[in-house]
Amino acid sequence: MRTLRRALARTTALAAALLCASGSWAAGASDGVVKIGILNDQSGVYADFGGRGSVEAAKMAVEDFGGQVLGAPIQIVDADHQNKPDIASNIARQWYDTDKVDAIMELTTSSVALAVQGLSHEKKKITIVDGAATTDLTGKQCTPYGFHWAYDTHALAVGTGGSLVETGGDTWFFLTADYAFGTALQADTTKYVEAKGGKVLGSVRHPLSAQDFSSFLLQAQGSGAKIIGLANAGLDTSNSIKQAAEFGIVQGGQRLAALLFTLAEVHGIGLKTAQGIVLTEGYYWDLDDRSRDFAKRYMARFGRMPSMIQAGTYSSVTHYLKAVRAAGTDETEAVAKAMRDLPVDDFFGRGGKVQANGRMVHDMYLFQVKSPAESKGPWDYYKLLATIPGDKAFLSAKDSGCPLTQ
Structure with a gap:
């Protein structure tokens, strides 16, 4: 009888331990990872x-x-x-x-x-x-x-779009990636440009991963807009800028607004081609x-x-x-x-x-790409123009249109 009681006690203790472990697992990582x-x-x-x-x-x-x-x-x-x-x-x-x-x-x-x-x-x-x-x-x-x-696209519009309009870039033409991101970026930047008193003269859409931007750039050049807004990203932006240089667009007096341009793309095309471009980012390694x-x-x-x-x-x-x-x-x-x-x-x-x-x-940051002469070494690409407080860079929850906050 004593042996049976000891066995039952061990079984009860083991069950209790397993129950505790199970409860701990449920309260922690659901499947142990x-x-x-x-x-x-x-x-x-x-x-x-x-x-x-x-x-x-x-x-x-x-x-x-x-x-x-x-x-x-x-x-x-x-x-x-x-x-x-x-x-x-x-x-x-x-x-x-x-x-x-x-x-x-x-x-x-x-x-x-x-x-x-x-x-x-x-x-x-x-x-x-x-x-x-x-x-x-x-x-x-x-x-x-x-x-x-x-x-997000609002922060990019506030930063790059707003700064260029305020410094005289009051007419725009957009080269826009033909999908949700490009559409949103153009729309947000247009709102900000027009709110600042600027005007959009036109736009053209290009497919994702386009190789030849010549026809799009010629339309932008022909518009006479002071600013050509690149509502694209990654290699699309890099290729747009490189081909714009071949057409002498910047030398002709128009400016490029790379609305989503990061350190990776600057590194890819080099300071000689990217110098002078104004951009907005949320991080820079040398801040x-x-x-x-x-x-x-x-x-x-x-x-x-x-x-x-x-x-x-x-x-x-x-x-x-x-x-x-x-x-x-x-x-x-x-x-x-x-x-x-x-x-x-x-x-x-x-x-x-x-x-x-x-x-x-x-906070977001407005940068200008340095010239080769200004750069002190590898990856020294940006000079800080302004810090954009987060409450200005991003829409409030109330103004975002999110149904959860209405």
Whole structure:
């Protein structure tokens, strides 16, 4: 009888221990691991814009966080969506249904980001967009689980568009990428140009990954506009600028406004071609000691300085993990609430805050590309013209058009 009682006691203790462990698991990482997917363009027009560099930044964030949260390991998975919403949605669906991915981030290309954010809403999963720009993500297509981090078309319009109109660039012609991002960027910049008293003389759309911009540039040149606004990004912007130089457009008195132009593209075309271009970014490696510290470590492992998108990916992964830790679980509702409640204060988002519509508000910066003579060494490409306070750069939740905040 005594032996039976001891056996029953051991069985009861084991059951209690398993019950506690089960409760702890449910309150922590739902399947014993926190898995983050980095989904972006790794082989196409935006490969340098974010690409493998964003994957590396995400891995750095995980390592700096300690490699685990709530006692569970953190894993990064990644894939190339090839700038195609259907491919991106299929990857995201498999990640959620089969691979148990908890959140998807980066999401370069606005059409892709909108598609994956919509699917994630259906699946009740978190997305954080770093690489796409359309304000619709936190506007009319906002969701309770969608967040927008590094920049958006409104911030670019306020920065680059506003500064050029104020310095005399009051007539514009747009070269616009023919998809959601280009349309949004042109629309937001047009509003800001016209609000400042400027006028848009015309526009032309070009396909994504265009190789020949000659006919588009000739239309822009013929318009007589003081500013040719490049509402595109990545290699499309680089090719536009290089071919504009061949046509002597800047020498002829017109100016180029690269509305989305990052350090990666400046590096790609060189200072001789890019010099003098005014642009808006959310990060630059040489802003201060905190920026330089991250950039130095990133350079050591990836061989180049980080772009705004790559730095933003590090910041968004870190904030997500902090939210998981603060919530005590990776359950979506709790983490989404914690993401909105927690402040953002890192080398990327100094004094940042997440609005009710999911928009992370932080300062943006207006830069001018240095001439070769002004540059003191490799990657010394920008001079700071102005800091744009976050509340000016980004729409408020109330004004965003997000149904959740009306």
